Amino acid sequence: MKRILHLIALAVLGLFLQSCNSEEKGEKEKSGALAANAAERVYVAPGEHDEYYGFFSGGFSGQLSVYGLPSGRLLKVIPVFSQDAEKGYGYNEETKAMLNTSFGFVPWGDSHHPDISQTKGELDGRWVFINENNTPRIARIDLTTFETTEIIEVPNSAGNHSSSFVTENTEYVVAGTRFAVPSPQKDMPISEMKGNFKGPLTFISVHPETGRMNIEFQIAMPGFNYDLSHPGRNKSHGWFFFTTYNTEEAHSLLEVNASQNDKDYIAAINWKKIEEYVKNGGGEKIKAKYAHNVFDEHTQTATTTMKEEVVSVNPTDVPGAIYFLPIPKSPHGCDVDPSGEYIVGAGKLSADLTIHSFSKMLKAIEEENYAGEAYGVPVLDFEAVRAGSVKQAGLGPLHTEFDGKGNAYTTFFISSEVVKWKLDTWEVVDRKPTYYSVGHLMIPGGNSRKPFGKYLVAMNKITKDRYLPTGPEVNHSAQLYDISGEKMELLLDFPTVGEPHYAAGIEASIVKENSKKIYKLDENEHEHAVKNESEARVERNGNEVHVYMTMIRSHFAPDNIEGIKVGDKVYFHVTNLEQDYDVPHGIAMIGANTSEQLIMPGGTKTFIWEPKREGVWPFYCTDFCSALHQEMQGYVRVSAKNSNVPLTWGLGED
Amino acid sequence: MKRILHLIALAVLGLFLQSCNSEEKGEKEKSGALAANAAERVYVAPGEHDEYYGFFSGGFSGQLSVYGLPSGRLLKVIPVFSQDAEKGYGYNEETKAMLNTSFGFVPWGDSHHPDISQTKGELDGRWVFINENNTPRIARIDLTTFETTEIIEVPNSAGNHSSSFVTENTEYVVAGTRFAVPSPQKDMPISEMKGNFKGPLTFISVHPETGRMNIEFQIAMPGFNYDLSHPGRNKSHGWFFFTTYNTEEAHSLLEVNASQNDKDYIAAINWKKIEEYVKNGGGEKIKAKYAHNVFDEHTQTATTTMKEEVVSVNPTDVPGAIYFLPIPKSPHGCDVDPSGEYIVGAGKLSADLTIHSFSKMLKAIEEENYAGEAYGVPVLDFEAVRAGSVKQAGLGPLHTEFDGKGNAYTTFFISSEVVKWKLDTWEVVDRKPTYYSVGHLMIPGGNSRKPFGKYLVAMNKITKDRYLPTGPEVNHSAQLYDISGEKMELLLDFPTVGEPHYAAGIEASIVKENSKKIYKLDENEHEHAVKNESEARVERNGNEVHVYMTMIRSHFAPDNIEGIKVGDKVYFHVTNLEQDYDVPHGIAMIGANTSEQLIMPGGTKTFIWEPKREGVWPFYCTDFCSALHQEMQGYVRVSAKNSNVPLTWGLGED
Structure with missing residues (x-):
């Protein structure tokens, strides 16, 4: 009970901090002091081009928006999971099959995490993948046409949130299950959730030339909520990491009941091991109704294929492939640094950040240094895998990206700031306020072996008075910081369409030469x-x-x-x-x-x-x-x- | 035949001019020299507000976009005539009635000309009206909530293009018919169009407190194409002016056949006279099926009322109320200066601009100085009503706005420029290139007695290489010029969503204080x-x-x-x-x-x-x-x- 009260107090504090009024803003602004010549540094003169493409998810709009950076100008909205009257997408005969699902035609979606295809751990600018959270799906956007060319449904899962992140040669794009469900679905009492619901993780292969997706296998994980994920890269390539929360397996009033355990987990998945297991005939074919929609560039027409089954792998059937790493306080973000050594888990109700070490993890596995198990999956000892912690860094840590120069940048929702800290020493180097309550952040390439490292974009959840008012509904807001120096410099606020839940950025030169001008x-x-x-x-x-x-x-x-x-x-x-x-x-x-x-x-x-x-x-x-x-x-x-x-x-x- | 060849040559020239390559651009850029400190002049620092609201139509998106000026930032997209997955507009039970028409539920529209409500000829910032071109409708957006609260269908017309402009106390919002049609509709051979089709103009009253719209009367004009319109203001308040083209009444290959006549007309309508005629029982009730959709702010729910008839007025039944003013070369834009004296008609296949005088028009009417008649409507003598011409000002003039300091600004589509010229003397003061092929332009308040007169926005029809490429489809582009000095200064390019066909701007202070923050x-x-x-x-x-x-x-x-x-x-x-x-x-x-x-x-x-x-x-x-x-x-x-x-x-x- 005490813990519940503590958590509620923390949440209330967060709300209090969010509702900053103009006076507080004035003071904050000073501490967040604007960079000199900010105007010139974000200005892209008429006829000149932006330096980076930013692909921002539309969140509840279901689409993908293309912004130029540093100008913050909206270059295009690409319809993905929702009908779009402007372009006729989802209405005309050519594209309406793109919105078919096993539930029938669904005219909208909730898009969350764009990720750009990679080769050798670097962004190659061929495709953008993006997940649909509500009716679980993954889409592929072709960056020669900037059009959605494929959507695959993810069966037997719900709340496809820990998705769509790609491995370092785009071998796989991954989908998760945020809301544990009976899998395959069946009628059963909600109260019997615990131990009976599942949290399948889905590995979808991507054809190296055509980009065509195929569901290779699902892992029938315990019925926790798989919130976010990140591929291993570099030294940890071959592994994939997923944060979990609600390991309590509560099914009601989760804001209290899912915050009982002091620690939840990061699930570490050795997907190469499971891939091999499946290639050798491992796993079991289970019922799985899902739609696979492909837009053919020659016929300019989309078609739907309905599929009926997937290969499901029981975690305990592949020894050595899956482990849980404890993380305090309902972790949300899960991020891996460019070297692949550090796995950052952000306990969203914590003031600290926990960083795990990939090498220590391997060692703990070798030494069977377990703290216990969960549904047969070994739980590694917290201290044995921990590399370090950033202490009292802020309130409500969510997401971390990297600049490739040894620095990490973490967003704090409750204390409404971005904090820069050093890998290895865990010391805080700088902090800048955000307006208000930042969720994800994005550094172009910050998700790869080679971040471009010049800008950081904060995607804020609350806008209030930042722009001219537009009635009760106001656009979400992004903020652009220059991170090329020791201290972050705030350059620009720009409003965004939909909810830019997350974004992926890339140097323009990698993409622009391949952009088609016409259909022949x-x-x-x-x-x-x-x-x-x-x-x-x-x-x-x-x-x-x-x-x-x-x-x-x-x-x-x-x-x-x-x-x-x-x-x-x-x-x-x-x-x-x-x-x-x-x-x-x-x-x-x-x-x-x-x-x-x-x-x-x-x-x-x-x-x-x-x-x-x-x-x-x-x-x-x-x-x-x-x-x-x-x-x-x-x-x-x-x-x-x-x-x-x-x-x-x-x-x-x- | 010679004339046809001439016109085709002119069109081809236009296409040639449009397809400027980068080298040409370089040169043009120099001549359009960027203003000093342009960056600082368009930069709105984080937390600060833009100076003006710009309401840009979405064109083929059917929506209305709200931009901040001078930053060019997109503050919000207001769904109006199309379903919007982001907000659920047109999908949920509360708003789907907003898209009902006499043809059934229509999930999209083509919005063209926003206009802000006025009191005494000045913008009052209460409502924005906007027309739907395809399935003729007019919408009213409430500027306390920034939501669409009313849509009225315009029956017996087609291609509602010369719309939705308001008189100077918002007595009426006006709709026109760009494609002559049988009115009321009936089955008849297309080849019998001439003399049988009509071009109804519709006058819709606006309740001074609630804003509620009501169709008061239609004028059954001859079957020309009514392209654009403008209310008289100040001294010409009580009149409304409409450009026409295809006075040839051709029904096929209009790009040749509607360009035969050397002159088409501006129709001058004394709406006060017709209003009085109708109030006294004039006009005839005719069949007119149309939907009237109202969103009730208390029940938060839209309802549709289907209506069955309108009052139709035969132009020749109200002597002294309607005249035609000749305008050379297929006029498009129709604009009235803040004093109400000058009516600018832009012959889009002409190099000259023709300006008519309201005083001279009254005199010519008094003196019955007619050059002929068209379907019983007197055609006034061209020279008797002409105030002057701007000679050889550019190629393909389209639209004109005013700064309130005696200057007019006209866009030229083919020569791709904005030309500033002086009222009274008709001399050209300045010209600046646009990138590329400008359609409408907008000066905040430029449509009223009191233009704010600081900025001008050009809305360009062709974008090509102005931004990072985004495949075959690129966003449309707007350009912001500072017009506070003698010469125009180009400050900023910003891409726009949909087709920002036209826009209306207003000083932010007039609107922002009334913006609601919540629904109680x-x-x-x-x-x-x-x-x-x-x-x-x-x-x-x-x-x-x-x-x-x-x-x-x-x-x-x-x-x-x-x-x-x-x-x-x-x-x-x-x-x-x-x-x-x-x-x-x-x-x-x-x-x-x-x-x-x-x-x-x-x-x-x-x-x-x-x-x-x-x-x-x-x-x-x-x-x-x-x-x-x-x-x-x-x-x-x-x-x-x-x-x-x-x-x-x-x-x-x-």
């Missing part, structure tokens, strides 16, 4: 593409009508259609014939029950229109494309169901 | 609100289950529910009990077929979950709300359809 028309293998105006046409098949349409500055072909009837289902297959960079056209049809179609040069999109009323209905181009853009329009004549107006279409006759 | 719980009259935890409960009614749920840091009540069955339709009515600024909570339910619910303090939202599989399914908070946010979760146990597990729910028992 002669590589367009879309089933319904029309590659020149002479092929434009309209075909009727019962009450289904297919319009094969082209668009080019500044007209549609056909631009007038007659003979459509009330009750028809009209498919518009529209191809943009342009082959110049940045000449999209759009098409809008009055009252269309599908979304906006914005079509890039060389691309084809399909939308459906089901006319309900007789009349002459216009369509038009929605993207200002030339001086005669306003003239880019057409009409569809809709007649009664039983009319005998023949199907005709025209272009240019007047 | 004791004013929450939502039908299913629960105002404290003790009222939280679950009720079954056949296969419909209603969960009355609360959320507060950091738990749900109830947090565990049993007795739900496959095939149930479960309504979650969720109330956020917080009463502090910026403490939203979210809720996500695995596989939910509705969207994200993000709920502001004091707010209530409802989503539907239809469980398809037995199991124990978690839900959780999606907005990081406290140090124990990760603990804010619960489970729903789903049993077979015929199971007899009783309906129970709990909180805090373990």
